[in-house]
Amino acid sequence: MESTSRQFKDNARTALRDENLQGALKRLASGFPERRLEAAARLPEFEALRDQARGIKNHVLDNLDYYLEAFEDRVIESGGKVHWCDDAQAARQTILDICRKTGARTVTKSKSMIGEEIAINDFLEENGIEPVETDLGEYIIQLRREPPSHIIAPAIHLSKDQVEATFREKHQDLPADRVLEEPRSLLEEARGKLREKFIAADVGLTGANMLIAETGSNVLVTNEGNADLTYSLPRVHIVIASLEKVVPTLEDATTILRVLARSATGQEMSVYTTFCTGPRRPEDLDGPDEYHVILLDNGRTELLGSEFQEMLRCIRCGACLNHCPIYRSVGGHAYGWVYSGPMGAVLIPGLIGLGEAHHLPNASTLCGRCEYVCPMRIPLPKLLRSWRQRQFERRQTSNVSRWALNLWAWFARQPALYRLLTRTAVSVLAMFGQSGRFNALPLAGGWTQSRDLAAPQGGSFVKQWADKQFFDQVNNSNSG
Amino acid sequence: MKMGREHILNKINEQLGSDEPGRRGESIARMRIQAHDNNLMPGRGCINEGSLDDLFSVEAERVTTTVAHVDNMDAIPVAVADYLSARNLPSAVRLAPHPDLLEPDWEADTLLSVSSGIADGEDEVSVTRALAGVAETGTLVMVSGPETPTTLNFLPLNNIVVVRRSEIKGTYEEVWAEIRSRTESGMGTPTLPRTVNWITGPSRSADIEQTLLLGAHGPQRLHILIVDD
Numbered sequence: 001m002e003s004t005s006r007q008f009k010d011n012a013r014t015a016l017r018d019e020n021l022q023g024a025l026k027r028l029a030s031g032f033p034e035r036r037l038e039a040a041a042r043l044p045e046f047e048a049l050r051d052q053a054r055g056i057k058n059h060v061l062d063n064l065d066y067y068l069e070a071f072e073d074r075v076i077e078s079g080g081k082v083h084w085c086d087d088a089q090a091a092r093q094t095i096l097d098i099c100r101k102t103g104a105r106t107v108t109k110s111k112s113m114i115g116e117e118i119a120i121n122d123f124l125e126e127n128g129i130e131p132v133e134t135d136l137g138e139y140i141i142q143l144r145r146e147p148p149s150h151i152i153a154p155a156i157h158l159s160k161d162q163v164e165a166t167f168r169e170k171h172q173d174l175p176a177d178r179v180l181e182e183p184r185s186l187l188e189e190a191r192g193k194l195r196e197k198f199i200a201a202d203v204g205l206t207g208a209n210m211l212i213a214e215t216g217s218n219v220l221v222t223n224e225g226n227a228d229l230t231y232s233l234p235r236v237h238i239v240i241a242s243l244e245k246v247v248p249t250l251e252d253a254t255t256i257l258r259v260l261a262r263s264a265t266g267q268e269m270s271v272y273t274t275f276c277t278g279p280r281r282p283e284d285l286d287g288p289d290e291y292h293v294i295l296l297d298n299g300r301t302e303l304l305g306s307e308f309q310e311m312l313r314c315i316r317c318g319a320c321l322n323h324c325p326i327y328r329s330v331g332g333h334a335y336g337w338v339y340s341g342p343m344g345a346v347l348i349p350g351l352i353g354l355g356e357a358h359h360l361p362n363a364s365t366l367c368g369r370c371e372y373v374c375p376m377r378i379p380l381p382k383l384l385r386s387w388r389q390r391q392f393e394r395r396q397t398s399n400v401s402r403w404a405l406n407l408w409a410w411f412a413r414q415p416a417l418y419r420l421l422t423r424t425a426v427s428v429l430a431m432f433g434q435s436g437r438f439n440a441l442p443l444a445g446g447w448t449q450s451r452d453l454a455a456p457q458g459g460s461f462v463k464q465w466a467d468k469q470f471f472d473q474v475n476n477s478n479s480g
Numbered sequence: 481m482k483m484g485r486e487h488i489l490n491k492i493n494e495q496l497g498s499d500e501p502g503r504r505g506e507s508i509a510r511m512r513i514q515a516h517d518n519n520l521m522p523g524r525g526c527i528n529e530g531s532l533d534d535l536f537s538v539e540a541e542r543v544t545t546t547v548a549h550v551d552n553m554d555a556i557p558v559a560v561a562d563y564l565s566a567r568n569l570p571s572a573v574r575l576a577p578h579p580d581l582l583e584p585d586w587e588a589d590t591l592l593s594v595s596s597g598i599a600d601g602e603d604e605v606s607v608t609r610a611l612a613g614v615a616e617t618g619t620l621v622m623v624s625g626p627e628t629p630t631t632l633n634f635l636p637l638n639n640i641v642v643v644r645r646s647e648i649k650g651t652y653e654e655v656w657a658e659i660r661s662r663t664e665s666g667m668g669t670p671t672l673p674r675t676v677n678w679i680t681g682p683s684r685s686a687d688i689e690q691t692l693l694l695g696a697h698g699p700q701r702l703h704i705l706i707v708d709d
Contacts, residue, residue: 067510085486137687183688225698249516273678285629305495
């Protein structure tokens with residue numbers, strides 16, 4: 001997918017003015033976080049399970065090559081094929097080759113972030129094969145030719161009126177008098193349309209929430225059941241997954257599943273959790289004849305062994321998006337590439353380059369809520385700071401920021417002068433800010449445009465500290 | 481794609497460094513897979529056998545599954561007919577070709593029109609046979625096989641699932657142990673059935689304005705018959 005991450009600031013400005021989007025983000029903010037809290041409260045072991053889930057992934061990442069080889073062995077033993085792909089181009093071509101060999105005309109697809117990463121839909125279309133997204137949200141945005149704006153709720157940015165308008169425009173056999181006002185009628189319209197596609201499809205393309213080294217299986221998690229119709233009806237099942245999705249055993253997958261849905265939607269378990277292993281067996285009545293797994297690198301190995309390795313623990317639950325004040329203000333599209341929110345701001349620079357995504361690590365208040373809710377305990381604020389540090393080292397930070405930081409650093413090394421200056425600044429600000437806050441300040445327009453700046457109360461930090469030390473000493477000597 | 485494979489594996493090895501006792505190495509990975517130890521299991525599911533089916537029902541009903549009990553397999557046809565007529569649902573049902581479902585006398589006991597086999601996309605009601613239930617979250621475990629095709633779990637709008645009381649376990653791990661004992665071939669690792677489905681409630685979507693709707697692609701109604709014998 002082409003990135004517009006460079007235009008983050010413009011994207012964000014547009015998003016803040018988009019009333020539909022702002023309404024949708026308000027619904028998101030009140031929904032998922034509350035349900036996550038309820039689910040966590042119902043499971044006393046939740047925090048301990050998060051620790052174990054982190055431990056499992058850390059262990060896998062340290063032994064990634066061995067687990068991938070074990071996984072491949074098991075896929076081959078069960079009659080499937082593994083295709084190792086270095087980048088998006090290799091993965092696209094491999095998928096196209098399999099489709100051509102099958103003589104495929106229609107490919108049904110369940111939601112996959114890797115599918116977005118390699119922009120598989122456009123590629124299949126260019127080559128005369130019709131890709132059909134089957135997750136309701138993905139289907140809607142495919143009709144609108146938009147990227148997803150949330151990992152697990154891809155059409156979160158749309159209102160039902162927009163969905164209705166989309167169906168009326170794209171479903172040409174839809175009678176004009178058909179009532180499509182309620183979400184239920186929209187769902188039924190999509191269900192009917194997609195039912196035909198499921199039955200007609202030659203190839204089913206799914207992602208993978210996990211791969212299991214022990215059994216050579218892929219795990220699929222959905223609430224709609226669309227992934228299950230995607231792999232069980234066509235002749236060929238293709239799984240696309242990035243390298244870090246592998247876990248050692250069924251038990252390890254089970255532990256991660258216990259924290260995944262609770263973190264994502266606040267469900268105890270998603271409705272459908274599926275383990276697919278190889279093609280159908282000779283005695284089976286249904287299921288695909290062929291099973292292919294595309295193992296995609298696309299920049300992951302570059303993160304291994306680096307300070308960003310921890311990002312590869314991510315299980316794409318979306319909890320950090322749901323809790324992020326920035327995501328909740330600007331939505332997913334502003335980030336300009338496949339991923340968004342705190343996990344996107346860390347992962348995107350790693351995958352498409354810090355130059356292209358230079359705004360994203362700065363699109364954070366470092367409030368820490370993302371780390372607090374991450375089921376895999378990824379230290380997202382720390383990783384965002386690491387990117388910022390790299391930017392500074394590579395001179396990718398703006399001249400104004402560099403100049404200001406250097407100026408500050410110079411003053412900070414002259415304690416007497418620094419104290420004098422801060423003391424003066426504090427008393428000047430306190431004098432002008434007698435109402436307790438500023439709603440406009442020279443050089444701080446970026447801040448005061450959307451919120452007030454508190455006026456300083458009391459002296460500078462250094463002065464308050466010194467005063468406290470003095471009082472403590474006096475008190476101690478009095479009591480002694 | 482040979483180039484891809486070697487290149488990727490070499491790159492991983494390069495980035496992670498050489499083996500390190502206790503942390504990294506082929507034998508470490510192999511041993512973990514062979515041991516397949518249980519991790520922490522929530523206390524909720526680790527209760528005595530007598531109360532498992534109660535917990536199972538409570539958890540299933542939390543996710544809008546409905547649950548009923550029957551005395552034995554012979555009582556299934558009547559229970560299915562009652563369920564369908566109470567909700568004014570169609571009287572044609574597609575059965576999974578499982579002996580427990582084929583043996584009862586559907587024609588003598590009910591007016592239902594009954595067929596068996598895979599789903600054809602037109603079926604409104606399916607009756608299927610679970611391998612197990614998991615009380616922890618009211619989850620059904622279905623496996624693919626000649627007697628239990630996968631499509632019946634997903635294509636019909638109404639799904640009725642039969643499970644024996646003795647098949648309800650506390651945790652998912654107990655069901656993995658059960659599946660392992662069936663398929664483990666001496667030294668080797670298990671060969672899972674082509675498809676294992678955990679099903680926790682009827683199909684749903686909240687993709688339009690976060691409004692929760694049942695019956696997105698899979699069944700809109702999920703009904704469980706627990707056989708008490």
